[in-house]
Amino acid sequence: MGFATDAIHAGQEPDPSTGAITVPIYQTSTYVQDALGEHKGYEYGRTQNPTRAALEKNIAVLEKGFAGFAFASGMAAITSVLLLLKAGDHVIVTDNVYGGTYRLFMRIFSGLGLEFTFTDTSGLENVRRAMKPNTRMLFLETPTNPLLTLTDLRHTATFCNDMNLLMVVDNTFMSPYFQKPLNLGADIVLHSSTKYLNGHSDGVGGVAVVNTQDLAQKLGFIQNSAGAILAPFESWLVLRGIKTLALRMEKHNDNAMKIAEYLLRVKKVRKVFYPGLPDHPQHELAKKQCTGFGGMISFDVGSLDRAKTLVENVKIFALAESLGGVESLIGHPVTMTHASIPKEDRLKMGLTDNIVRLSVGVEDVEDLIGDLSYALDRI
Numbered sequence: 001m002g003f004a005t006d007a008i009h010a011g012q013e014p015d016p017s018t019g020a021i022t023v024p025i026y027q028t029s030t031y032v033q034d035a036l037g038e039h040k041g042y043e044y045g046r047t048q049n050p051t052r053a054a055l056e057k058n059i060a061v062l063e064k065g066f067a068g069f070a071f072a073s074g075m076a077a078i079t080s081v082l083l084l085l086k087a088g089d090h091v092i093v094t095d096n097v098y099g100g101t102y103r104l105f106m107r108i109f110s111g112l113g114l115e116f117t118f119t120d121t122s123g124l125e126n127v128r129r130a131m132k133p134n135t136r137m138l139f140l141e142t143p144t145n146p147l148l149t150l151t152d153l154r155h156t157a158t159f160c161n162d163m164n165l166l167m168v169v170d171n172t173f174m175s176p177y178f179q180k181p182l183n184l185g186a187d188i189v190l191h192s193s194t195k196y197l198n199g200h201s202d203g204v205g206g207v208a209v210v211n212t213q214d215l216a217q218k219l220g221f222i223q224n225s226a227g228a229i230l231a232p233f234e235s236w237l238v239l240r241g242i243k244t245l246a247l248r249m250e251k252h253n254d255n256a257m258k259i260a261e262y263l264l265r266v267k268k269v270r271k272v273f274y275p276g277l278p279d280h281p282q283h284e285l286a287k288k289q290c291t292g293f294g295g296m297i298s299f300d301v302g303s304l305d306r307a308k309t310l311v312e313n314v315k316i317f318a319l320a321e322s323l324g325g326v327e328s329l330i331g332h333p334v335t336m337t338h339a340s341i342p343k344e345d346r347l348k349m350g351l352t353d354n355i356v357r358l359s360v361g362v363e364d365v366e367d368l369i370g371d372l373s374y375a376l377d378r379i
């Protein structure tokens with residue numbers, strides 16, 4: 001089946017008892033058993049829930065994986081995946097990774113005996129140099145936030161396979177509509193479903209999809225044992241969001257492309273970061289491993305003062321953290337999403353005070369460009 005068909009139907013049979021076309025919200029903590037040891041496959045709400053199971057089946061089909069798991073947040077999904085490791089293991093991580101991931105790895109898992117090396121994974125030689133005898137996992141984000149640097153997934157997967165490393169990809173920015181890391185050789189793909197999968201800025205959640213039965217058993221055991229599950233209502237919201245994922249991603253992509261081209265023409269804008277632009281250093285790679293470029297754009301306006309004037313003068317773009325919703329958002333990474341990253345580390349990866357990030361929504365693009373144009377004129 002095509003992606004849009006799967007998005008609407010996979011894991012979502014009409015309800016057997018009523019015929020309800022949408023999966024009901026099974027708001028229950030336990031299930032009545034017919035006799036000792038006789039049940040319908042559902043025993044306790046943390047372990048199994050039909051609404052959550054529908055979402056898990058759906059996302060596994062969309063990511064072309066073996067099994068999916070839904071968690072209380074993107075961070076809960078990442079935590080659960082890291083619990084596949086044991087004390088003494090070493091993980092190589094994309095240096096420009098989501099700030100919350102950096103904090104989790106450095107402030108929590110480092111204290112529990114896991115070791116981390118952050119490096120620019122866009123160059124495989126950097127990954128090779130970071131290897132240690134105890135390296136067990138490569139944790140990637142591509143494209144990165146907010147500078148939109150790509151890592152070649154197929155090339156890196158070959159390396160991980162040779163070295164026996166688990167390759168984990170945070171696919172939040174692209175969504176399975178534009179990028180399917182498991183097809184390119186990754187072992188685990190995960191998302192903050194808070195972003196594009198839900199898409200309506202009305203729920204926090206996370207998912208992980210694995211490519212083998214062995215990983216499915218291990219991650220399923222962790223999900224049930226550690227218990228960071230997604231609630232039935234939240235699962236239902238993500239299921240509903242995914243039904244329009246294909247439509248939304250097309251529009252995010254079209255709008256972002258037009259806005260990136262507009263920004264290129266604005267003299268006050270020094271540089272535009274968007275993988276869809278031919279001058280993006282990895283435009284060819286983006287065309288090869290993704291089927292679209294997404295809705296995230298960053299650009300350099302020359303100074304912190306100018307960035308401040310811009311974000312305070314837009315009217316449609318909302319000044320807020322997060323991304324991937326139908327509403328357009330604007331943010332200043334250095335003072336907002338990336339405030340916890342030490343200054344030298346930020347500057348090393350080129351993240352200056354001058355950079356503004358857009359999560360381009362699905363509004364009329366003329367209105368969005370008009371809004372940016374008004375605010376840029378105030379600079």
Ligand SMILES: *Cc1c(COP(=O)(O)O)cnc(C)c1O
Nearest residue numbers: 073074075098170172192194205
């Ligand atoms: C938001 C985000 C996360 C964390 O997800 P939460 O749902 O906020 O816990 C992880 N990775 C990326 C790329 C994100 O954008």
